[in-house]
Amino acid sequence: MDPFQNFSKEQLVARKEELSKIYEDYRLKGLKLDMSRGKPCTEQLDLSDGIFDNSRNLVTNDGFDCRNYGLLDGIAEAKSLFAELFDISTDQIFIGGNSSLNLMYDLIAKAFLFGLNGFEKPWSQAGKIKFLCPSPGYDRHFAITEQFGVEMIIVPMKNDGPDMDMIESLVAEDESIKGMWSIPMYSNPTGVTYSDEVVRRLASMKTKAKDFRIMWDNAYAFHHLYDDQDKLANIIAECEKAGNPDRAFLFSSTSKITFPGAGIAIMASSKENIAHVKKQISYQTIGYDKINMLLHVRFIKDAENLKNHMKKHAEIIRPKFDAVDEILTRNLDGKGIASWTKPKGGYFISLDVPEGCAKRTVSLAKEAGVTLTSAGATFPYGKDPKDSNIRIAPTYPPIEELRQAMEILSVCVELAALEKILSN
Amino acid sequence: MDPFQNFSKEQLVARKEELSKIYEDYRLKGLKLDMSRGKPCTEQLDLSDGIFDNSRNLVTNDGFDCRNYGLLDGIAEAKSLFAELFDISTDQIFIGGNSSLNLMYDLIAKAFLFGLNGFEKPWSQAGKIKFLCPSPGYDRHFAITEQFGVEMIIVPMKNDGPDMDMIESLVAEDESIKGMWSIPMYSNPTGVTYSDEVVRRLASMKTKAKDFRIMWDNAYAFHHLYDDQDKLANIIAECEKAGNPDRAFLFSSTSKITFPGAGIAIMASSKENIAHVKKQISYQTIGYDKINMLLHVRFIKDAENLKNHMKKHAEIIRPKFDAVDEILTRNLDGKGIASWTKPKGGYFISLDVPEGCAKRTVSLAKEAGVTLTSAGATFPYGKDPKDSNIRIAPTYPPIEELRQAMEILSVCVELAALEKILSN
Structure with a gap:
């Protein structure tokens, strides 16, 4: 299941070095990308401007x-x-x-x-x-x-x-x-x-x-x-x-x-x-x-009109959810270090990384300019007992920013996982 | 101070009978006048309709x-x-x-x-x-x-x-x-x-x-x-x-x-x-x-614009406050049974009737179609220790209704006071 299991120590170190370079390049860009809260984006808000017409x-x-x-x-x-x-x-x-x-x-x-x-x-x-x-x-x-x-x-x-x-x-x-x-x-x-x-x-x-x-x-x-x-x-x-x-x-x-x-x-x-x-x-x-x-x-x-209104919301944010899934799949699928949800609605994607890696992943992302909800926030007292859950809120950022943020997050997930594997 | 003090019992009874007839005439009209809460009237609300223009x-x-x-x-x-x-x-x-x-x-x-x-x-x-x-x-x-x-x-x-x-x-x-x-x-x-x-x-x-x-x-x-x-x-x-x-x-x-x-x-x-x-x-x-x-x-x-806006409010409600004072003065001044405030602002006039007469006055008014704030409401636990204070809220009713309500209230105040004097 976990391809890294079959890696030699040298291969793991080499992969980590490769990722570190990619990460460092991102970090130096000084980006500011925010995926921390479940906020609608501007295009979604515009859908309701007509509310004051009456x-x-x-x-x-x-x-x-x-x-x-x-x-x-x-x-x-x-x-x-x-x-x-x-x-x-x-x-x-x-x-x-x-x-x-x-x-x-x-x-x-x-x-x-x-x-x-x-x-x-x-x-x-x-x-x-x-x-x-x-x-x-x-x-x-x-x-x-x-x-x-x-x-x-x-x-x-x-x-x-x-x-x-x-x-x-x-x-x-x-x-x-x-x-x-x-x-x-x-x-x-x-x-x-x-x-x-x-x-x-x-x-x-x-x-x-x-x-x-x-x-x-x-x-x-x-x-x-x-x-x-x-x-x-x-x-x-x-x-x-x-x-x-x-x-x-x-x-x-x-x-x-x-x-x-x-x-x-x-x-x-x-x-x-x-x-x-x-x-x-x-x-x-x-x-x-x-x-x-x-x-x-x-x-x-009424319910019928609301349905049409919510379809317009979905048309704006569905590509963002799809992009998150596409990028996570491309970068992390089959590596045995991450699983994530593919929700049919709502505002979030839940990402699970190896035990003990969520805080490190979020912190790496933060350093590289990507703000996520604090690791642990999805559990009582802000403490995830396994330190493995990360909440992704894809709706607010423009899709190009989101895609960039997800590429960076993917690197951070893999990097944190490799750090853990190498430290054992 | 109190002219009723100089009335003979017969004079008091006669005055009470006279008032009872007036009261009964009002009661039979089946009016519905509300002076119970400090609510702005429709003309006041209209002053702010422009708020949605921006x-x-x-x-x-x-x-x-x-x-x-x-x-x-x-x-x-x-x-x-x-x-x-x-x-x-x-x-x-x-x-x-x-x-x-x-x-x-x-x-x-x-x-x-x-x-x-x-x-x-x-x-x-x-x-x-x-x-x-x-x-x-x-x-x-x-x-x-x-x-x-x-x-x-x-x-x-x-x-x-x-x-x-x-x-x-x-x-x-x-x-x-x-x-x-x-x-x-x-x-x-x-x-x-x-x-x-x-x-x-x-x-x-x-x-x-x-x-x-x-x-x-x-x-x-x-x-x-x-x-x-x-x-x-x-x-x-x-x-x-x-x-x-x-x-x-x-x-x-x-x-x-x-x-x-x-x-x-x-x-x-x-x-x-x-x-x-x-x-x-x-x-x-x-x-x-x-x-x-x-x-x-x-x-x-800003403060200056607000001042002008509040002047427009005052122009609408000032005549109502003045009408209350005018009618109470005409009907009750010098009789030693009522005193009331003449406020320079706010939403209320406070009327004091003889001890033990507020509830009766409010109840008489209610029967004649004039709703006032419950007697006692202006004190903790809804209990006025002297049962003498009545709150008048003149802003909401149209001025003609207010004038009529104040005429009725004046009769109720005097009637309740006479009932008390005669029961001693």
Whole structure:
């Protein structure tokens, strides 16, 4: 499997010297290439500039002036739109602000301060709290639970979602496990979509903690790259069917549909959970930006129109994903030192290098002008136990820069792997 | 002073019967008039419709594309604008979201969860926490501290601000008093602006609690009604001068400058406080809506332009404030049963009726189709110890409706007072 296994020491040293020269040439170019964050590129942003074309007469269909106070949980037509998009009912939806991450943080903060729906005892008075963290995963999720002092348990990601045998056995026995992070569709960074079987097991499994909650961050629900698209089961409906209606909170936003940071964010759950959250949130704000909601509804219109809009996104970023795969394949395939995902959607490619080589690879790339997400960031506490996972975010850079960055990264992967082999 | 004192019982009964007939006539009209909340009227909202005229090329002066992620604490030109408006430096400002109330809530939530700048022990582990609540005041402030289980202490409002002798003696002795609410300019609902002397005493007083904090909700900083305008001293500068640089957090928003709920909100304090808060907030969001910030800066431009814009607001709402005063004067002046404020700015008129008559007055008004803010709402826990304060919010209704509502309210005030006199 690993051709380097058959190399003599001399051959390995010669290959390393050859790569070092190529690397040094790149380094001297003083490039500045950024593949660190999942940001849309300018061409993608341009797709939504028309959103301001409908900024006259900012009144909803039911006659509410969006320019004034009111409607804590969002305007009716925005609820209807998301109800259609996620196949839930409008009373299961809370529309709040520009950031789904903020809604997730806020929900956890309220669980710690005041307790969840049906549970008067806040988590801050419940002793140790633990969260399951399918990994590699999203660094900003893990940062929130770290800030709250939550103990995070790594659950390995498989091809159909997190390791369900492990999850079921953990939650059945440990009452301090109160929640779980997830990006169930085109997951960050693996691109995996949870299978129907995984969704059903999550919805129906027995949990020792009665207030066990699934943070269902469905950030990439519409972010397909190809015609061959993943499908995700409806967690809210599955939880209800399984007799655990309050178990899951779904989050999503238009950040990578329209404008990151200037879109609208939603939270959905059982009707009772949403009513409870709404009451809690009524203390902190009179309401969120309804003008932006109305502009979004007028722009996105419906599921069919959104599909066409997302196709335009895919046309811009698909060549970038393809380029990453092409360059990694050309440079690293068959060498036994790297494997990577080929996602059908989302914003990331997950690259695995030999154990103990991720930090070194990222650091080599940095020196050569290629900024990647920090090695380890995809695991709780920023610590990848195997130091082998690297997240590639191909969407933001122009494709020529991306191609150059991937050539450099390929050299860094091989160089770091050879350093390790030679040091043994 | 009180002419009813000289009335015989028969005269009182006769007057009451006369008023009851007038009241009944109003009641039968089935009116629906709302003076409950401080909302701008449609004509005021129209003043800012031009804000979307500059929605092309959403790039800041320093080249940042507001359509993408980044800049947690706001765009540079928005900081510069608010630095000019509040005479503070740009590194003392955090721009966040559409709601200053949400920033206040969030700061208190973080004090409870993680502790304030320089204090590792969160308030949730500090035993009893108390807040000073100058009253009558803003119901939404009091609701936040009530949600956190904070014990609220009423401090009477005087003509130049809260009773400083009382405040100084309380905070000097009680370490559990950790904070104070305030609307220092054109206060809700009294219209009072804190005098320079009050501001200086607040900034310099000795507090037993080292983490005592002033919540300085400067919501009506630019909301003058007349050419004769109040001026407010700079709390941030005064705190710094007095050697208590971290004591005050200023909050403000454009909610009643442009669009309520769709404006931008700011928080300001010492550079160190803001750096600390920024780090804490970095866990919960990637950033707030920068497009809206840019649109606001392009629309508001500078202090001079804002002044002209606020004059247009004043021209619309000044006649409403004048009408309230005119009708209350005509109907109630000299009867010894009511006193009210004549504010030079802000959104409210504070009406005091005889002790024990506020609830009855509001309830009579409600029955006759006039909705007012609940009696008691202007005090902590929604309980006015004297049951005498009523908040009038004259801005939202069209002036003819407002005049009618004030005629009805006048009748209700006199009727409730006569009921009380006759029951003694």
